[in-house]
Amino acid sequence: MNNKNLLNLIDITVSFEGFLALNKLNLNLNKGELRAVIGPNGAGKTTFLDVITGKVKPTKGEVIFKGKSLIGRNEHKIARLGVGRKFQSPRIFENLTVKENLEISVTTPKSPLNLINKNIKDEQLDEIERLMKIVNLSQKVNLKAGSLSHGQKQWLEIAMLVGQKPDLMLVDEPVAGLTDEETDLTADLLKSLSGENTVVVIDHDMEFIRRLDSNVSVLNQGTVLCEGTMETIQKDKKVIDVYLGRPED
Amino acid sequence: MSQSKIKFDKKIVLSFWIILIALIIAAPTILPVFRLNLLGRYLSLSIVALGVDLIWGYTGLLSLGQGIFFALGGYCAAMYLQITSSSEFPNNIPEFFALYGVEKLPFFWEPFRSPAFTFFAIWIIPALVAGLIGFLVFRNRIKGVYFSILTQASLLVFFNFFNGQQKLINGTNGLKTDVTQLFGQMVGSESMQRIFFWVTAILVIGAWFFAKWVVKGRFGNILIGIRDDEPRVRFTGYNPVIFKTIIFSIAGGLAGISGALYTVQSGIVSPQFMTVPFSIEMVIWVAVGGRGTLLGAIMGAVFINYAKSLVSEALPASWMFIQGGLFILVVTALPEGVLGWIQGDGPRNLLQRFGLKRKIETYPSLEINNEAKK
Numbered sequence: 001m002n003n004k005n006l007l008n009l010i011d012i013t014v015s016f017e018g019f020l021a022l023n024k025l026n027l028n029l030n031k032g033e034l035r036a037v038i039g040p041n042g043a044g045k046t047t048f049l050d051v052i053t054g055k056v057k058p059t060k061g062e063v064i065f066k067g068k069s070l071i072g073r074n075e076h077k078i079a080r081l082g083v084g085r086k087f088q089s090p091r092i093f094e095n096l097t098v099k100e101n102l103e104i105s106v107t108t109p110k111s112p113l114n115l116i117n118k119n120i121k122d123e124q125l126d127e128i129e130r131l132m133k134i135v136n137l138s139q140k141v142n143l144k145a146g147s148l149s150h151g152q153k154q155w156l157e158i159a160m161l162v163g164q165k166p167d168l169m170l171v172d173e174p175v176a177g178l179t180d181e182e183t184d185l186t187a188d189l190l191k192s193l194s195g196e197n198t199v200v201v202i203d204h205d206m207e208f209i210r211r212l213d214s215n216v217s218v219l220n221q222g223t224v225l226c227e228g229t230m231e232t233i234q235k236d237k238k239v240i241d242v243y244l245g246r247p248e249d
Numbered sequence: 250m251s252q253s254k255i256k257f258d259k260k261i262v263l264s265f266w267i268i269l270i271a272l273i274i275a276a277p278t279i280l281p282v283f284r285l286n287l288l289g290r291y292l293s294l295s296i297v298a299l300g301v302d303l304i305w306g307y308t309g310l311l312s313l314g315q316g317i318f319f320a321l322g323g324y325c326a327a328m329y330l331q332i333t334s335s336s337e338f339p340n341n342i343p344e345f346f347a348l349y350g351v352e353k354l355p356f357f358w359e360p361f362r363s364p365a366f367t368f369f370a371i372w373i374i375p376a377l378v379a380g381l382i383g384f385l386v387f388r389n390r391i392k393g394v395y396f397s398i399l400t401q402a403s404l405l406v407f408f409n410f411f412n413g414q415q416k417l418i419n420g421t422n423g424l425k426t427d428v429t430q431l432f433g434q435m436v437g438s439e440s441m442q443r444i445f446f447w448v449t450a451i452l453v454i455g456a457w458f459f460a461k462w463v464v465k466g467r468f469g470n471i472l473i474g475i476r477d478d479e480p481r482v483r484f485t486g487y488n489p490v491i492f493k494t495i496i497f498s499i500a501g502g503l504a505g506i507s508g509a510l511y512t513v514q515s516g517i518v519s520p521q522f523m524t525v526p527f528s529i530e531m532v533i534w535v536a537v538g539g540r541g542t543l544l545g546a547i548m549g550a551v552f553i554n555y556a557k558s559l560v561s562e563a564l565p566a567s568w569m570f571i572q573g574g575l576f577i578l579v580v581t582a583l584p585e586g587v588l589g590w591i592q593g594d595g596p597r598n599l600l601q602r603f604g605l606k607r608k609i610e611t612y613p614s615l616e617i618n619n620e621a622k623k
């Protein structure tokens with residue numbers, strides 16, 4: 001383990017009443033890395049994020065983030081340590097406005113006392129402005145988030161993720177339901193975030209993954225099947241097998 | 250949000266204020282004391298309703314046990330009044346103790362000799378009990394229907410406990426306050442009741458402003474976030490347990506104040522405050538008035554109870570049917586409650602449906618159309 005290391009998952013096993021959603025999964029991430037994770041439906045990609053963020057407790061194994069174990073910590077504590085997450089289907093607060101959604105994400109400290117008797121800090125307001133520009137929502141500041149289009153919701157959630165300033169961003173299928181143009185913009189946005197941030201992107205969309213131009217981990221049946229650049233994994237026999245047919249074998 | 254809607258909201262709020270202040274000023278002179286006293290009672294109930302709106306309308310916690318905190322506030326007030334008015338009774342303790350042969354005042358009555366202690370106890374004790382129950386429940390991530398069942402079960406525990414404690418708090422009979430003294434006057438007297446009416450009216454307005462302050466801004470947004478998607482709030486780094494405990498505790502404190510005011514105006518506190526139907530009624534007031542509107546909770550509590558007294562006088566025994574019908578009607582036809590329906594442009598839509606009003610292109614609809622054209 002070197003000091004560039006940010007996250008280690010060691011032999012993670014998750015059993016849902018005997019069904020192994022994750023099976024001795026090992027994965028390491030360095031600081032500043034952009035990593036794509038792909039795999040067929042049910043491969044365990046979302047469960048893998050659930051384990052890191054504390055939603056699911058692994059049956060076996062260890063998660064080390066910035067040198068600390070995450071096992072047994074509550075979700076909000078893990079989030080405060082610097083793990084942010086975007087969900088597979090957009091999960092924003094539909095009854096709040098775009099701005100209020102972003103306020104929730106950029107606010108620190110996240111204690112009731114701070115929220116009730118202090119106004120939001122100026123630099124946090126600036127940050128909200130900046131985020132709304134990045135994701136093209138400046139015109140929608142005071143609209144209810146529920147009235148946004150699907151793509152805008154996806155982007156609002158990405159903006160919320162960035163606003164949280166996490167060291168590790170976990171992004172689950174950010175381009176599901178987006179137009180091609182939006183997909184390209186999203187890929188560029190995520191790429192621009194890496195370097196400073198560490199980003200894990202899960203997706204099915206091969207074009208999108210290719211555009212990310214990053215290392216790829218292929219998940220299948222709860223384990224990492226293979227890891228490498230897009231070119232390497234496309235030539236890998238095992239990957240071709242699970243992706244291009246005979247998944248039932 | 251459109252300009253027209255903001256103006257519309259302001260109009261509602263303004264007219265509400267005018268009506269309210271006119272009522273408060275005029276009520277003691279135009280209403281016979283009997284009616285005034287009823288109105289005062291219903292206004293005090295609107296404070297517990299505000300608490301229900303905070304926890305249910307904003308935070309999504311459907312408590313069916315608010316009667317616990319309501320009764321606790323009532324008991325605190327009644328204990329103070331009884332203990333300070335007991336000098337002519339044997340052993341200088343409240344009269345009822347003699348019935349059960351109790352000669353020494355139970356220890357927990359002692360602090361209620363102090364008006365200062367009582368003043369704080371009325372809201373702090375219910376708030377602490379609510380906070381404790383809430384913390385244990387929320388920490389174990391009990392929510393939804395399980396939370397509702399649990400609060401109702403707690404209500405039954407308290408109800409049965411209070412019913413059984415003759416030697417401590419007069420059990421089923423409760424504690425009477427109307428013949429006790431406060432500031433040298435009889436609590437049940439007309440002049441005292443008039444004062445209680447004023448105090449209640451002022452406290453309702455105070456409680457309303459307080460509730461508005463709680464839900465405005467980021468704190469209130471987190472409550473709404475918890476209601477709509479609690480896990481999302483967690484993953485953003487907030488601890489919902491703390492937020493829910495705080496708001497449940499606030500609702501408990503409001504219930505306590507409400508119960509104390511209700512007690513001194515109805516002349517008695519008894520375990521009847523902790524019956525299952527009464528706590529459910531509190532929820533009905535808010536549902537009918539409009540969840541998440543605060544004002545709707547106040548209006549729901551006052552109007553439904555006033556209607557209840559009028560109907561019960563005219564057609565005894567039919568109120569339960571009417572109330573049940575009202576609830577079903579609201580849940581099915583106006584799920585946002587009356588005020589929620591008005592604020593959501595309900596009346597205009599209704600007029601349009603009957604062709605009484607032409608459709609107007611308002612800001613939001615223009616916006617939606619543009620969106621669609623793109």
Ligand SMILES: Nc1ncnc2c1ncn2[C@@H]1O[C@H](COP(=O)(O)OP(=O)(O)OP(=O)(O)O)[C@@H](O)[C@H]1O
Pocket residue numbers: 016019021039040041042043044045046047048088
């Ligand atoms: N709470 C749960 N209880 C039981 N089984 C579960 C649970 N969560 C997930 N699973 C199962 O675990 C497996 C992995 O699920 P997961 O959601 O991680 O897949 P995924 O790779 O994200 O798939 P997709 O591409 O469809 O999003 C699936 O077979 C799923 O049915």
Ligand SMILES: [Mg+2]
Pocket residue numbers: 045046047088
């Ligand atoms: Mg998934």
